[in-house]
Amino acid sequence: MESLVISKENFPEIINTIVKSYRLFAPTEENGFSGFKIIKDYSEMDLSYLNSRMPPKAILFNQTETLFLMEPGAKGTIKTKEIKNEKTAIFAIRPCDAKGFRILDPVFLGNYVDPIYKANRDNSVLIGLSCNQPDTSCFCTSFGDSPASGKYVDILFTDIEENYLVEVMTEKGKDFVNDFSRFFTPASPKEIEAKNAKEKEAIKSIKRNLKVEGIEEKMDKMFNHPIWEEYAKKCIGCGTCTYLCPTCHCFDMQDESTLEKGARVRVWDACMFPEYTMHTSGHNPRPARMHRVRNRFYHKYSYFPKNSDVIACTGCGRCIRYCPVNIDIIELMNRVSEMEL
Numbered sequence: 209m210e211s212l213v214i215s216k217e218n219f220p221e222i223i224n225t226i227v228k229s230y231r232l233f234a235p236t237e238e239n240g241f242s243g244f245k246i247i248k249d250y251s252e253m254d255l256s257y258l259n260s261r262m263p264p265k266a267i268l269f270n271q272t273e274t275l276f277l278m279e280p281g282a283k284g285t286i287k288t289k290e291i292k293n294e295k296t297a298i299f300a301i302r303p304c305d306a307k308g309f310r311i312l313d314p315v316f317l318g319n320y321v322d323p324i325y326k327a328n329r330d331n332s333v334l335i336g337l338s339c340n341q342p343d344t345s346c347f348c349t350s351f352g353d354s355p356a357s358g359k360y361v362d363i364l365f366t367d368i369e370e371n372y373l374v375e376v377m378t379e380k381g382k383d384f385v386n387d388f389s390r391f392f393t394p395a396s397p398k399e400i401e402a403k404n405a406k407e408k409e410a411i412k413s414i415k416r417n418l419k420v421e422g423i424e425e426k427m428d429k430m431f432n433h434p435i436w437e438e439y440a441k442k443c444i445g446c447g448t449c450t451y452l453c454p455t456c457h458c459f460d461m462q463d464e465s466t467l468e469k470g471a472r473v474r475v476w477d478a479c480m481f482p483e484y485t486m487h488t489s490g491h492n493p494r495p496a497r498m499h500r501v502r503n504r505f506y507h508k509y510s511y512f513p514k515n516s517d518v519i520a521c522t523g524c525g526r527c528i529r530y531c532p533v534n535i536d537i538i539e540l541m542n543r544v545s546e547m548e549l
């Protein structure tokens with residue numbers, strides 16, 4: 209790993225240089241929330257929020273994606289979507305959201321490779337930004353991660369007052385930095401120490417902890433426990449938690465058509481909705497809200513780790529911050545963890 213620095217004075221210039229050769233996604237202010245958007249100028253970027261409301265998963269796994277177009281008739285044709293290999297950089301991804309891609313990878317690049325996600329992933333450089341001041345609902349440390357971790361990004365920026373410390377984590381990151389090498393200088397031991405001190409401080413400020421040890425085994429014995437009904441009574445089934453989660457990845461296929469042509473479109477879906485599991489026959493294997501609420505927590509903390517060796521939660525805290533009825537995943541899972549069975 210190479211450690212470099214860029215002065216904050218030079219920062220606007222590097223951003224305005226990157227946008228000339230990359231599609232650069234960065235956090236911007238949108239109606240009082242932070243959101244990732246393609247920017248064309250440094251002035252559009254807003255780093256004053258801790259994190260975006262919608263996670264950057266929406267950049268690589270679009271909320272709505274046309275897969276192919278259909279033209280009916282005797283000579284009906286199917287035209288698959290042309291995959292564009294656009295050079296993309298995503299700036300200021302928080303470490304928890306970067307880990308979200310580690311969780312999406314086995315889904316879209318596993319036994320069946322999704323060519324659209326693959327092209328988006330291959331063509332994107334992930335540039336992280338350490339969280340110097342985590343939110344009260346953040347809990348990435350519960351999974352052994354850190355608010356200043358570069359593990360899941362190509363390059364990690366950390367604000368160390370006058371400068372950013374820039375850690376180059378992968379070959380892709382190295383190529384990117386080499387293209388803009390005139391902006392960077394090698395970091396001094398003092399600057400590296402400044403980053404370490406910021407990281408320690410940030411870790412210390414995270415007060416919430418989800419007790420993950422042994423949770424999977426505990427859940428193996430709790431499928432019929434009344435706790436799921438208790439939380440289902442509170443939940444209103446709005447689906448906010450799943451839409452805003454950096455690891456949720458369920459989708460639906462819809463055919464949209466006019467008389468002249470049609471399109472098959474992939475759209476995000478959510479397991480919190482009853483239609484999600486509805487069969488064409490009318491039978492629904494998860495008919496009650498309790499079944500859906502239970503499934504959400506089992507999918508993250510039991511099924512996914514069994515299949516892909518990683519808990520499908522990064523501790524980003526979005527589902528806690530935005531749930532309209534204050535369902536708190538830490539509180540629930542800690543109750544599970546501490547349950548005497």
Ligand code: SF4
Binds near residue numbers: 508520
């Ligand atoms: S389950 Fe909640 S805390 Fe965990 S990654 Fe999803 S939104 Fe974030």
Ligand code: SF4
Binds near residue numbers: 442443446447533
């Ligand atoms: S955000 Fe809250 S109320 Fe809405 S579906 Fe999720 S748990 Fe239920």
